[in-house]
Amino acid sequence: MSAVVFREVGVRLGDTEVLREVSLTLSARTVAVVGDNGSGKSTLARVVGGLVTATSGSVEVLGLDPRRNAADLRRRVAFVFSNPDTQIVMPTVAEDVAFSLRGHRLSRAAKAERVAEALRRFGIDTLADRSSHDLSGGQKQLLALCGAFVREPELVIADEPTAYLDARNARRIAGHLLDGGDHRLLLVTHDLDLAARCEAAVLVTDGRVTAVGETAPVIASYEESLRC
Numbered sequence: 001m002s003a004v005v006f007r008e009v010g011v012r013l014g015d016t017e018v019l020r021e022v023s024l025t026l027s028a029r030t031v032a033v034v035g036d037n038g039s040g041k042s043t044l045a046r047v048v049g050g051l052v053t054a055t056s057g058s059v060e061v062l063g064l065d066p067r068r069n070a071a072d073l074r075r076r077v078a079f080v081f082s083n084p085d086t087q088i089v090m091p092t093v094a095e096d097v098a099f100s101l102r103g104h105r106l107s108r109a110a111k112a113e114r115v116a117e118a119l120r121r122f123g124i125d126t127l128a129d130r131s132s133h134d135l136s137g138g139q140k141q142l143l144a145l146c147g148a149f150v151r152e153p154e155l156v157i158a159d160e161p162t163a164y165l166d167a168r169n170a171r172r173i174a175g176h177l178l179d180g181g182d183h184r185l186l187l188v189t190h191d192l193d194l195a196a197r198c199e200a201a202v203l204v205t206d207g208r209v210t211a212v213g214e215t216a217p218v219i220a221s222y223e224e225s226l227r228c
């Protein structure tokens, strides 16, 4: 099954036609989305995640129509944004990760075990009782990632997840996203070295998809456009 299928998708937000006639099929496990500022990358990712509804055309994500199966999709897809503050809601680190499991049919003990395992995996178990809002930027991003992964999503959508991080944390978080499990990844990024580590890529230019497929030629096509 292809993770994402767009057929002639258009998105209008206010007076702006943000995406136009986007058709693509994404089957690779890890896919980078690249392109200039304002080209429509985040909007494309948000359509995949069901946060923005297509104005025209049809969308299929993990075999589901995001409009009709929004709740189902929310259970199977997780978002990671560049600003982790938008995702942190609970007072302590452990509580915040546990909050991500609300609605999951697990016993209290199973939830506690899942949270503890996720905290260890992301290297923030020693911060479990700390105030989540007092963490450093990198620690907050690890917490946001931990909250996304604890739900064991099939698809992770990450929008500039390493934008504000130092080199060490950026590498660590990229490692979790790219190699940290059998989830699929849709990664919006301006970091072309990071994009190059994905199996496939999508180039968005002024609301249209102008290249899609194997990563190297898509990035080469983007770099070529930068020389113009």
Ligand SMILES: Nc1ncnc2c1ncn2[C@@H]1O[C@H](COP(=O)(O)OP(=O)(O)OP(=O)(O)O)[C@@H](O)[C@H]1O
Pocket: 013, 014, 015, 016, 018, 035, 036, 037, 038, 039, 040, 041, 042, 043, 044
């Ligand atoms: N809610 C909205 N209402 C109106 N226009 C919007 C809205 N959200 C985004 N846009 C416009 O859509 C266009 C694409 O925005 P989007 O955030 O998808 O681009 P992007 O490629 O992710 O950009 P960047 O790399 O700068 O983050 C921009 O012109 C933006 O101003």
